[in-house]
Amino acid sequence: MLIRLLEVLSGEQLPTKGRMRIHCLENVDKALQFLKEQKVHLENMGSHDIVDGNHRLTLGLIWTIILASRYPNVNIHNFTTSWRDGMAFKRHRAQTQLWVKERMPLATSTDHGKDLPTVQLLIKKNQTLQKEIQGHQPRIDDIHRRGQTQSQVDGERQSVLEERLVELRELWDQLIAETDKRHARLIEANRAQQFYADAAEAEAWMGEQELHMMSEEKAKDEQSALVMVKKHQTLEQALEDYAQTIHQLANSSRLMVTSEHPESERITLRQAQVDKLYAGLKDLAEERRGRLQERLRLTQLKREVDDLEQWIAEREVVAGSHELGQDYEHVTMLRDKFREFARDTSTIGQERVDGVNGLADDLIESGHPENASVAEWKDGLNEAWADLLELIDTRTQMLAASYELHRFHQDAMEVLGRVKEKREGLPSDLGRDLNTVQHLHRQHNTFENDIQALSGQVNQVQDDAARLQKAYAGEKADDINRSEHAVTSAWEALLEAGQARRLLLLDTVEKFRFFNMVRDLMLWMDGVNLQIDAHDSPRDVSSAGLVIANHQDIKSEIETRADSFTACIEMGNSLINNNHYASDEIREKLTQLQEKRDRINKKWQDKMDHLQIVLEVLQFGRDAYVAESWLAGQEPLVRAAELGTNVDEVESLIKRHDAFEKLAAAWEDRFILLEKLTTLEEQEIQRRLEEEERARRPPTPPPAEGVVQSETESHAHDSAARTSLDQTTLNQSVSVNGVHSDNDTSQGSESESVNGPGRDSGLASSRLEQSATLPSRGGAESEPETMEGMLCRKQEMESHSKKAATRSWQNVYCVLRKGSLGFYKDGKSASNGIPYHSEVPISLGEAVCEVAHDYKKRKHVFKLRLGDGKEFLFQAKDEAEMSSWIRSIHSSIPSGPADSPGGPQVLSRAMTMPPISPSSGDTGGVTMRNKDGKEKDREKRFSFFGKKK
Structure with a gap:
């Protein structure tokens, strides 16, 4: 209650009304402090007394406040009775109306200020007035509440009290409304004054910037020009940033004009002035930027010209040098360095000169105020650059000439060294076989290809010497001539040595090729010799035919190799005729080859003769066996004692005998052929005759050693042939065509019947020892076998x-x-x-x-x-x-x-008798069949020996 009373008296409210003790102490302290400021005398009273609930002190404080805050001329001895009597209410209402009337002129004032600070001050005063009104609002409400209470107590003065309350309410509402209207007017005035202030500030800022834009200061060098350009860029950026402020002013003015502000015309005019001033400032900024850029380009061109002229002067020092080098390495180093120097100078310098000329041309074409100076700088620079290029070209030619001379001597020394190295590296070994020689020949071809590469270098040295001798005279010309002569002489010597070795290697290759051919043919003849010796003696006609056919194949192979022998012999003779360095060895190899070839041919012929004799013996044995079989088959018919018992049987026997006689007449020629001597028999008879002849001759002196050896070899060969044939004959005594004899007792009579009485005992014994064959029928070819x-x-x-x-x-x-x-x-x-x-x-x-x-x-x-x-x-x-x-x-x-399908010509003697029909099995044949259908060889032997004892 105490705090509420003080809030009503002071018109203010406490900011914090907490329930905690500390909050209560703070509020009571503020209330007591307010009373002290109002000159209220308080003794021995603290905030903790009031908060702790001391009622006596609290009531005394309230009474003291009432006495201190009473209306003038109103004596209050008792607050309750005085308020009830209306004295306090009237005085309280009158005091409130007076307070409202005093503030009403402030609320209805039309003074809105002439500038922004005044307006802002008036707004603060109006806000203060509004706060006071808000502070008196509780008092007004309290007066209304007490007035209504009083009118209810005092019925007589109820109407008067209500009129006074209505009058107070209307006056109070009018004060609030006027303060609100004034606040709205002051806000509009504040907006206008704020716009005027911002516009003035903008005009002042732009005026300051305009002074900078109109400055005529010129930079003396590129650095100061850059500083000025950067400074101007900063100003331009600030000007660009200030556009936001101008846009805000325009938006503010547009809003006030749209809202029909009382000063719309003045605001519009002021905004137009600001916009015009800003546009003019931007134009000035652009013009100043152009002037600064031209000045910067001019200072840059001056710097480029000065730097380039200094760079050209430094390069002229190097290009004007007269050092040409002491030797090839030195001049090469100088040339390479100067080439790099010239390349860098030409590339970089031309680029820089073109750049400076471009800058100068741009300045001249743009109409720069300093066109004359720019043209003078350009001409001076181009003249200095042309002089530098001329010096570089002269220096390049001098170094090229010196390099060419030193390079010639260097190349001549290198080529001479390579030629000597190749000559020393030429081997003398010719190899020991064909592969080695071919490898050496390939190496020599590679060597010749390598030296062909040197040929170009030698020619280059000669061409360079011829060219340089035209350009130099005196001692230098003599040096050139000496170098060229040394290289040429060494090169010719290398070519001659290479040609000689190539021919020697080719001869060696041909020699070893010939030797290889001879060796291959020798080995082949060794193989043929083994083949000739490998054939076993045949035991029947068919195997003899196969052996002879195989032997004929060896002959075909020998004949096939005839071209190889011819080529080998021709190659050897050609090498000998060409005076080959190994002619003696080649001649010896040829002799060995021909001798061995003759031996092989003779051995083959001897073996062929031997095989033909064996075949003839085997054929004779077969034919004799056939004849023996026929005789054995016909003998019962001849020896039969049956003479027939009647005419028919006798006539039948006569017809059978006539047929037998006809058949025997046909066989007579065959038996006559069996009686002819075989080749083996003829050779044996001839040998015996020769032995008898030698036995009758007187003794002769011994022949020379070579003849004795030859005769000995011949006799040994004939003896070996006879031995082989005798062995074959002995084999035949055991088996003819692989079938053993079954009947030895009948051989004697059969042999006698075959041999006949017309042959002497010597011939018969020869037959018994050697076997014979049937002769061929007139030498005609044999019929195809069945x-x-x-x-x-x-x-x-x-x-x-x-x-x-x-x-x-x-x-x-x-x-x-x-x-x-x-x-x-x-x-x-x-x-x-x-x-x-x-x-x-x-x-x-x-x-x-x-x-x-x-x-x-x-x-x-x-x-x-x-x-x-x-x-x-x-x-x-x-x-x-x-x-x-x-x-x-x-x-x-x-x-x-x-x-002849199937073998050599000698097989024509294989069959001397007519072929036997398969159905004539009773008369014998080449092949017979048994009851089981299996083939059985019936080519049995024909014995030429006597009966075993």
Whole structure:
């Protein structure tokens, strides 16, 4: 209550009204301080007394306040009774009305100030008045409340009190309204005055800047010009930044004009003045910037000209040097450095001169006030630059001439050193074999290619010497001539040495090639010699034919090598005729080659003669066996004692005997041929005659050593041949065509019947020792062989790219005829002409027959491949049968009209008797069949020896 009373009396409110003790103490202290300021006497009273609730002190303080704040001329002895009587209320109301009337002139005043500070002061006063009004608002409210209370107590004066209250309320509301209106007017006045102040400030700032823009100060050098340009840039930036202020002024004026401010016309005019002044200031700033930039460019050009002229002067010192170097390295260093100097000078200097000329031209074209000075600077600079370039060109030519002379001497020394190095590096070794020599020859080719590279350098030295001798005279010309002569002499010597070694290496290569050819041929002849010696003596006609065919193959191989021998001999003779440095060695190799070749040819011929004799003996044995078999077969017919019991039987026996006589007449010629001597027998007779002749001759002096040796070798060779043939004959005594004899008791009579009584005992004994063969029939070619027998067959291929549908082994009876091969179930089917499964005989045209080396499941298998792609496998019972079939098939394969299919010409004596039909098995034949259908070799031996004892 105390605090509220003081707030009403003072018209102010305490900022903090806390409930805590410290807040209460602070508020009471402020109240007591206010009373002291109002001259209220307080004794022995503190804030803690009031806060602690001392009612006596509190009531006394309130009474003291009432007495101190009473209206004048109103004596209050008792507050309650005086207020109830209306005296205090009236006086309180009258005092309030007086206070309102005193402030009403301030609220209704039309003085809005002439400048911004005045306006702001008036606004503060009006705000103070508004605060006072707000402070008296509680008092007004208290008066109304007490007046209403008083009117309710005192009914007689109720109307008067209410009128006074209404009058007080209206006066109070008018005061508040007037203060609000004045506040609004002062705000508008403040905005206008603020605009005027800002405009004035802007005009003052722009006026200050205008003084800087109109300055005529000129920079004396580039540095000061740069400072002035930067300073002006700062001013321009400030001017650009100040545009925001101008825009704010324009916005403010536009808003006041839009809101129909009382001073709109004056504001618009003032804003136009500010805008005009700002635009003029920007124009001045742009003009000053142009002047400063021109001054800066002029100072920059002056600096560039001065720097470039100083740089040119420094370069002229280097370009004017007369040092040309003491040797090649020195002049090369000087030339390289000066080249770099000239390149840098030309590049950098021309760029700088062009830049300065461009600046000068720009200044002149832009109409700079100092055009005359700029043109003078430009001309002086260009003249100095031209002088520098001329000095550089002169210096470059002098260094080039000195470099060329020193380089010539240096190149001549280097080339001379390389030529001598190549000459010293030329080897003398010729190698020990062809590979080494070829390697050396390739190295020499590389060496010659390398020195061909030196040829260009030598020519360059000669060309340079010829050119420099025209430019120099005296001692320098003599030095040039000496260097050139030394290089030329060394080069010619190197070429001669290289040519001589190249020819020597080529001769050596040819020599070793010849030696290699001789060695290859020697080795080949060694191999042929081994092949000739490797053939075993044949035991039957078919194997003899194969051995002779193989031996013929060796002859073909020898004939094939004839060109190699011819080339080798011609090469050796050519080297000897060309005076080769190794002619003696080459001649010796040729002699050895020819001698060995003659020995091989003679050995082959001797072996061929031997094999023909063996074949003749084996053929005789076979033919004799056939004749013996025929005799054995016909002997029962001749010796039969049956004479017949009736006419028919006798006539039948007569017809059979007539047929036998006709058949015997046909066999008579064959027996006559068997009686002819074989070649072996003739040679043996001739040998015995020669021995007898030598035995009858008187003794002769011994021959020379060489003749004795030759005869000894000849006799040794003949002895070896006879020994081989005798061994063959001894083998034949055991087995003919690989079939052992079964009947030794009948051999004597058969031999006698074959030999006949017309041959002497000596011939018979010769036959018994050596065996003979049947002679050929008039030397004509033999008919193609025919053969038949059981084989196991399997078809592999149906065509070139198609395998056979059935690839199983089958036993078939094979019949070989000229150019065809037929298949039958057995011999009977073959004699009746019934093919196996109606198969047509296959044609052997373009057929190939060989041993099936790639087939490993069965033994003795050979392969027959036809021209249409069909392929068959056949299995024989042994190796001999397989070889016989292969030889017979080869003989039956059609070939040229003059060719003999299957072997050498000597095989024409293989058959001297007519071929035996497969059906005539009772008369014997080349091949026979047993009951099981298996082929059995029936070519039995014919014994030429007596009966064993």
